Amino acid sequence: MSEDLVISYPPPEEFTDADFERMMLTRESYTEMRDERIERERHAPRVGEMAPDFTVERLSIDKSKIGGSFTLSETRGRPVALIFGSYT
Numbered sequence: 711m712s713e714d715l716v717i718s719y720p721p722p723e724e725f726t727d728a729d730f731e732r733m734m735l736t737r738e739s740y741t742e743m744r745d746e747r748i749e750r751e752r753h754a755p756r757v758g759e760m761a762p763d764f765t766v767e768r769l770s771i772d773k774s775k776i777g778g779s780f781t782l783s784e785t786r787g788r789p790v791a792l793i794f795g796s797y798t
Contacts, residue, residue, distance in 0.1 A: 719744040 722737050730737055755761055765781040782790070
């Protein structure tokens with residue numbers, strides 16, 4: 711079985727004031743961001759687990775809606791590559 715990918719968020723005590731300045735964060739904003747990410751990752755699927763089902767609207771190459779949708783569960787048993795990104 712694959713080993714889970716573990717992303718570590720060091721506690722704020724491990725950073726100096728210069729580190730926070732370089733990251734353009736305050737100690738408080740880093741702590742808030744760290745806590746949010748740790749909580750979000752508690753609910754994320756682990757390596758080897760089945761991905762949660764979802765449905766998305768299909769878009770054309772120029773990003774306009776073309777009708778139809780894609781539902782992950784409809785591809786069960788076939789390899790699927792997903793690329794998530796943003797047009798912003």
